[in-house]
Amino acid sequence: MKATEGFARHRRLRSSDSMRALVRETHLHTNDLIYPLFVIEGENIKNEVPSMPGVYQVSLDLLLGEVKEIDQLGIKALMLFGVPKDKDEQGTGAFTDQGIVQEATRLIKKALPSMLVLADTCLCEYTSHGHCGVIHNHDVDNDASLELLAKTAVSQAEAGADIIAPSNMMDGFVTVIRSALDEAGYKNIPIMSYAVKYSSAFYGPFRDAADSTPQFGDRKTYQMDPANRLEAMREAQSDVEEGADFLIVKPALSYLDIVRDVKNNFDVPVVAYNVSGEYSMVKAAAMNGWINEEELVMEKLLSMKRAGADLIITYFAKDVAKWLNK
Template sequence: MKDLQFKRHRRLRSSANMRALVRETHLHVDDFIYPIFVVEGENIKKEVPSMPGVDQISLDHLKAEMDEVVSLGIKSVLLFGVPVEKDEVGTQAFHDHGIVQEATRFIKEHYPEIIIVADTCLCEYTDHGHCGVIEGGKILNDPSLDLLAKTAVSQAQAGADIIAPSNMMDGFVAVIRKGLDEAGFEDVPIMSYAVKYASAFYGPFRDAAGSAPQFGDRKTYQMDPANRLEALREAHSDVEEGADFLIVKPTLSYLDIVRDVRNEFNLPVVGYNVSGEYSMVKGAALNGWIDEKTIVLEMLTSMKRAGCDLIITYFAKDAARWLAE
């Protein structure tokens, strides 16, 4: 053996402190954006059946939720609204007293330092569950853009720090940027769902947000999961139109796309650790098949390693506790 020449890689794995010393990727609570589902009504705290540990909450429960978020050191939340009334154009999405707008005002009044990211879409608010205007069974692109811009401006007026349009209509960043600028919100950034696939991993979210399409699917506006180069075309368009962040959604099965986007652009890259990814881990953990803490931290670390600067995740509270340990 003395005459053999080979590398001693294990020298840098010899102890926990040695491994920590040379660790290349680090998770931090500041990396997390925590999604919250706010519903209209009173005294509502209802666990989403397909997402153990995730609740739909009414405004009167929002303070308790935010107290926990703040106590864990989480600095950013993503707000989704679940209205009582829905119509064909999603009027409650851009209503001055819509549920996201009211939740935003409440959080800004009581927790002014928290960064509020407002999901800007119509699917939770339309009676057909699609992300735009419908005519003859077709989702119309350009008429939908006007409504999305109205929604973004309404959310910014309520105090949202970041607008996050998730609809995947062509030109949505350009129209929303123009609408925000004309309304005096030049300094409000856009966190674009730049690369959003028509994924089966969204199923539990549609339970949480009540946003399942009532007919057809979203494959005419969300991306084909088989496509890679298309992701860069989509992201390039959004950068040219004024995006400030680029989201890749989902993340776990699309880490190659995260790395492509990270290598191509110098904007912050955001991974969305979506509901299906969450529910699979939770379900396996509840059955005792996996070690949830170890799996989750490994999964989130893989997203950071692939190139995510930020991670939207339903595991944010759990991960914050584990990291604090």
């Protein structure tokens, strides 16, 4: 068959590394990455999370070493999760001025002012029952929880957090937090809302890292049903109307259709959270020699960018930065 008989020569644009780079549509940069950090109370602690190889709980006295490494790799944003010694029914450690996230924030901002600190705003790591709000009648009381979440957000902003990232999935959490921040004088602190957060089996390893497994029941009454797509648009719409500056979709890999839907429907930055289970599966396969970890991770994160994510929260951030900088 002659070329003039009418078929396209698509391979012309795949003929070499240089040609493929020239026409590449989607790119991943270190500026796209947000690295999650687990800060634990105590001294001289660097505990590797058993289900997350390469991820650690780090105490305050060792924290700056970790943060400086992140900075040297070109990563400009990190998200803080706290692992307190003491927990109670109200999750008091989340909003006290001496809370572990507040202390870590002050330490980081003093040493590296240019590093963007995102504060995860939730109660689950701090409550004795492991749920994301106040418990009444064996269920999470939505409206009673909002007051404590607002106090948490303000205390994090007072400590120097650059972005407040509420992850609790209570109805109205963005509007209540926005109002509290504004009233406290933090009108310019943006909210990165966990707007679309599914009740997912992919969160298992995170609960080891953050010590936040619910002591009874589950989170299906406030996190979303994985079967639902239109509900995600309703959740995102509410958060945008209430003042969210970023929208997170969590998890990422099994929800790329939702990432694209959110990107197509809202004109704020979209953030994909490449969650712990997605990380641990890759690490386990790589440790067994079943996959090429670098190629698989880069392909996976590119798929999130291609789906519409502007930013990616990922435990692979340090690895990816090293690969990009080779």
